[in-house]
Amino acid sequence: MQTNFTPEQLADPHVATSEKILRKCVHCGFCTATCPTYVTLGNELDSPRGRIYLIKDMLENGRPADEQVVTHIDRCLSCLACMTTCPSGVDYMHLVDHARAHIEETYRRPFWNRMTRNLLAAVLPYPRRFRLALRAASLGRPFAGLLRRVKPLEPFAAMLDLAPSRLPAPSPAARPGTHPAAGPRRARVAILTGCAQPVLKPEINEATIRLLTRLGVEVVAPAGEVCCGSLVHHMGREGEALEAARKNVDVWLREIEAGGLDAIIVTASGCGTTIKDYGFMLRLDPAYAEKAARVSALAKDVTEFLSTLDLPQQAARGMTVAYHSACSMQHGQKITMAPKILLKKAGFTVRDPAEGHLCCGSAGTYNIMQPEISRKLKARKVKNIAATKPDVIATGNIGCITQIATGTDIPILHTVELLDWAYGGRKPDMLS
Amino acid sequence: MDQIGFLAPRPAVLARRREIVADLLDLMPPGCLVHEERELVPFETDAFVSYRRLPLAVALPETTAEVAAVLKYCHRYGVPVVPRGAGTSLAGGAIPQEDAVVLGLSKMSRILEVDYANRTATVQAGVTNLSISDAVSADGYFYAPDPSSQLACTIGGNIGMNSGGAHCLKYGVTTNNLLGVKLVLIDGTVVELGGKALDAGGLDLLGLVCGGEGQLGVVTEATVRLIARPEGARPVLFGFDSSEDAGACVADVIGAGIIPVAIEFMDKPAIEICEAFAQAGYPMDVEALLIVEVEGSDAEMDAMLGKIIEIAGRHGVRVVKESQSATEAALIWKGRKSAFGATGRIADYICMDGTVPLGQLSHVLRGTAEIVAKYGLRVANVFHAGDGNMHPLILFNANDPEDAARAEAAGNDILKLCVDAGGCLTGEHGVGVEKRDLMRHQYAEVDLAQQMAVRAAFDPQWLLNPSKVFPLEGRPAA
Numbered sequence: 001m002q003t004n005f006t007p008e009q010l011a012d013p014h015v016a017t018s019e020k021i022l023r024k025c026v027h028c029g030f031c032t033a034t035c036p037t038y039v040t041l042g043n044e045l046d047s048p049r050g051r052i053y054l055i056k057d058m059l060e061n062g063r064p065a066d067e068q069v070v071t072h073i074d075r076c077l078s079c080l081a082c083m084t085t086c087p088s089g090v091d092y093m094h095l096v097d098h099a100r101a102h103i104e105e106t107y108r109r110p111f112w113n114r115m116t117r118n119l120l121a122a123v124l125p126y127p128r129r130f131r132l133a134l135r136a137a138s139l140g141r142p143f144a145g146l147l148r149r150v151k152p153l154e155p156f157a158a159m160l161d162l163a164p165s166r167l168p169a170p171s172p173a174a175r176p177g178t179h180p181a182a183g184p185r186r187a188r189v190a191i192l193t194g195c196a197q198p199v200l201k202p203e204i205n206e207a208t209i210r211l212l213t214r215l216g217v218e219v220v221a222p223a224g225e226v227c228c229g230s231l232v233h234h235m236g237r238e239g240e241a242l243e244a245a246r247k248n249v250d251v252w253l254r255e256i257e258a259g260g261l262d263a264i265i266v267t268a269s270g271c272g273t274t275i276k277d278y279g280f281m282l283r284l285d286p287a288y289a290e291k292a293a294r295v296s297a298l299a300k301d302v303t304e305f306l307s308t309l310d311l312p313q314q315a316a317r318g319m320t321v322a323y324h325s326a327c328s329m330q331h332g333q334k335i336t337m338a339p340k341i342l343l344k345k346a347g348f349t350v351r352d353p354a355e356g357h358l359c360c361g362s363a364g365t366y367n368i369m370q371p372e373i374s375r376k377l378k379a380r381k382v383k384n385i386a387a388t389k390p391d392v393i394a395t396g397n398i399g400c401i402t403q404i405a406t407g408t409d410i411p412i413l414h415t416v417e418l419l420d421w422a423y424g425g426r427k428p429d430m431l432s
Numbered sequence: 433m434d435q436i437g438f439l440a441p442r443p444a445v446l447a448r449r450r451e452i453v454a455d456l457l458d459l460m461p462p463g464c465l466v467h468e469e470r471e472l473v474p475f476e477t478d479a480f481v482s483y484r485r486l487p488l489a490v491a492l493p494e495t496t497a498e499v500a501a502v503l504k505y506c507h508r509y510g511v512p513v514v515p516r517g518a519g520t521s522l523a524g525g526a527i528p529q530e531d532a533v534v535l536g537l538s539k540m541s542r543i544l545e546v547d548y549a550n551r552t553a554t555v556q557a558g559v560t561n562l563s564i565s566d567a568v569s570a571d572g573y574f575y576a577p578d579p580s581s582q583l584a585c586t587i588g589g590n591i592g593m594n595s596g597g598a599h600c601l602k603y604g605v606t607t608n609n610l611l612g613v614k615l616v617l618i619d620g621t622v623v624e625l626g627g628k629a630l631d632a633g634g635l636d637l638l639g640l641v642c643g644g645e646g647q648l649g650v651v652t653e654a655t656v657r658l659i660a661r662p663e664g665a666r667p668v669l670f671g672f673d674s675s676e677d678a679g680a681c682v683a684d685v686i687g688a689g690i691i692p693v694a695i696e697f698m699d700k701p702a703i704e705i706c707e708a709f710a711q712a713g714y715p716m717d718v719e720a721l722l723i724v725e726v727e728g729s730d731a732e733m734d735a736m737l738g739k740i741i742e743i744a745g746r747h748g749v750r751v752v753k754e755s756q757s758a759t760e761a762a763l764i765w766k767g768r769k770s771a772f773g774a775t776g777r778i779a780d781y782i783c784m785d786g787t788v789p790l791g792q793l794s795h796v797l798r799g800t801a802e803i804v805a806k807y808g809l810r811v812a813n814v815f816h817a818g819d820g821n822m823h824p825l826i827l828f829n830a831n832d833p834e835d836a837a838r839a840e841a842a843g844n845d846i847l848k849l850c851v852d853a854g855g856c857l858t859g860e861h862g863v864g865v866e867k868r869d870l871m872r873h874q875y876a877e878v879d880l881a882q883q884m885a886v887r888a889a890f891d892p893q894w895l896l897n898p899s900k901v902f903p904l905e906g907r908p909a910a
Contacts, residue, residue, distance in 0.1 A: 001481055001830060002836075023831070025776065026479070026773055026780065027478070028520065028772060028773040029479055029519055029581065030520075030770075032584050034583075042538040042539035043536075044475065044536070045466065049474070057473045068470045087709050087771075087777075088774060088776030090776075
């Protein structure tokens with residue numbers, strides 16, 4: 001597609017990158033068909049092609065963001081289904097990242113919107129604050145109905161809806177330390193402890209550590225790790241995101257130097273997509289570019305890593321699993337087959353729900369900030385999953401787990417919890 | 433690019449812009465009218481992205497009644513209307529103009545009825561082509577016409593352009609698979625043409641509307657024919673050392689009375705582009721590739737393939753590769769159907785759509801190469817060879833105006849070559865704005881005058897998609 005930037009504009013490396021991305025788009029429109037918001041709303045402005053055009057127009061004219069552009073960019077889930085579909089190889093992810101940072105710099109959001117975003121950014125990435133907030137939420141739940149009736153306060157109602165009624169106790173797996181391999185050590189990995197996940201579902205990392213150590217892998221949870229930065233990154237708060245990335249790069253590099261790392265294991269695919277992008281995010285920082293690229297290359301989703309360990313085929317269990325591929329897994333990291341192959345090898349019958357490419361509506365804080373679209377996508381997702389008549393749903397991202405669990409009674413687990421069970425670990429509580 | 437002109441906007445309409453927007457806001461449900469300038473920009477073009485015109489407003493109706501209300505209003509006040517499906521037109525069929533209201537059917541995307549007893553599906557116009565097949569595939573049926581953009585393009589747009597696709601060699605194009613439409617005329621009258629049966633009484637108005645390029649009315653619902661899926665289907669790759677050999681092979685296969693489901697052609701640049709995207713396992717050491725798909729029982733497929741392989745052998749085929757699995761077959765088609773978009777990885781392009789008699793394939797391929805070389809450009813050829821529908825993709829740099837002008841000139845020369853070889857300007861993309869000024873190369877004045885008279889009978893004020901199809905000069909006065 002033709003672009004119209006001055007040499008001065010292109011001197012900004014962010015603009016230069018976006019210009020290259022825009023030049024690849026031929027405006028064929030294929031992306032519209034697999035975009036969850038276009039499919040739901042039927043307006044090209046809420047499709048990748050429409051957003052690409054809005055961003056192009058804004059950047060070419062060097063304009064601050066305005067209400068219209070912000071509305072349509074905010075509605076983007078960042079599910080990246082468009083990138084799987086795009087035959088031209090348009091790097092929509094980095095284009096929309098740039099647009100979000102531009103919005104954050106140039107646009108003043110309405111008061112309640114600003115407050116909600118500030119609150120999420122100040123609470124979610126910090127486990128202790130998040131735990132407190134969830135406790136408070138159980139007290140606030142009676143007010144959800146009231147909040148829902150006031151449009152700008154709707155996100156608070158959505159938060160209350162999503163907060164679990166019971167909170168698990170803090171897990172030892174969430175504390176820094178080394179978990180030695182059982183038997184001879186075949187590999188040494190770091191595990192991303194995470195921020196929201198260990199508060200909501202500590203079982204996931206517990207299962208991962210149990211399974212990996214049993215398989216002869218030493219697992220380190222390094223001290224000093226922070227949230228991967230994905231949450232603020234998707235809000236366009238680039239400074240904070242890069243700060244988080246730098247801290248984690250330092251932590252993992254220390255670990256590489258101390259004892260060597262074969263992989264950095266990530267059990268939330270949303271985080272995995274971002275950590276794998278650290279190399280790009282920090283490309284303009286001479287002190288960190290190379291280190292970040294090293295970290296990104298080591299980052300592996302837990303199923304990606306398990307696939308390299310050649311696990312034995314287990315006897316059939318007579319249990320049907322609907323595998324829900326998180327967008328960050330299938331579109332962000334392009335991991336499509338590995339989790340299903342692992343589940344089949346572990347003895348489960350695996351079903352693919354229809355419209356598997358469509359987002360469940362979780363998308364980080366999307367279900368809080370855009371509750372209406374999120375609800376529609378959740379209903380559609382749950383219907384497609386239920387049609388496969390599964391005994392259990394497996395997925396690889398905490399966001400999807402929380403979202404889908406509020407729409408169905410079918411138990412939903414992280415893939416690794418089922419794998420741990422199949423290979424000698426404990427049966428997940430949810431199935432007991 | 434600016435070689436193709438649009439009609440000058442009607443000053444009376446532009447002067448009333450605010451009023452028109454206010455009136456349309458009253459007619460449409462909330463959130464269904466786009467009118468802020470910033471938000472209009474993404475609607476200024478379609479997949480013929482070289483040309484762009486900002487519309488006056490974009491209406492996104494949810495019902496036939498709302499479509500009728502918009503049309504009635506525009507008719508009353510003389511406001512041009514440009515219908516739009518998914519905006520995937522490669523001929524600029526959905527490019528708006530400054531005084532026009534875009535009527536987008538994207539919110540009307542429901543499948544209304546599937547009737548297996550009559551083998552029909554009735555759908556809203558904004559349904560995508562592929563989702564019709566998706567909706568009936570579990571029951572063993574499909575909708576046959578399959579434009580490469582079938583993932584995204586809508587049935588309404590397919591009807592407007594009488595779209596084809598790879599599998600149309602056997603099953604025919606849109607018009608052969610369309611049984612009825614609900615059509616809203618420019619004055620807001622809703623009419624139904626055809627039905628569930630193969631033929632309706634009276635004049636074949638349905639045949640007229642299919643391919644009408646949105647100038648005769650706006651289709652809001654369609655009843656299409658469903659076809660039972662064959663027992664099996666197998667795409668086979670045939671690699672040749674030259675495009676001429678491949679072209680001659682196609683002519684001989686068809687000449688021998690053999691009609692496979694599809695015969696698709698790709699030259700070397702196209703093979704490289706598609707392989708880079710789909711990793712379909714296309715042979716990379718050949719100059720031209722045919723994808724031939726046969727279907728039926730194993731015995732039927734083997735018999736037909738045997739004959740085709742024998743003919744291909746006479747034309748020096750060097751590689752014959754059968755797909756070994758459903759996944760491989762899907763990848764072969766994914767690569768082929770993504771060819772245009774995948775070209776975006778290496779260059780900007782415009783895509784031609786001329787159709788030629790099969791005996792002329794080799795001649796036109798050679799001529800295309802010469803024309804493109806003359807302009808110092810590159811070309812990738814990927815097209816429906818079985819029905820002679822050629823798609824040379826002329827590669828250029830959109831940020832270089834001279835290069836863009838050369839690409840357009842080369843495109844015009846290629847289309848004239850197709851017409852001179854006994855073919856026509858468009859096989860399936862429609863005339864749109866892209867080929868409009870070449871219509872005089874294909875038709876005599878008297879032909880054009882008759883066609884325009886028919887068109888004007890539906891829309892005497894020339895409000896529907898007015899800058900398209902017919903040359904701007906010599907139109908009958910309203």
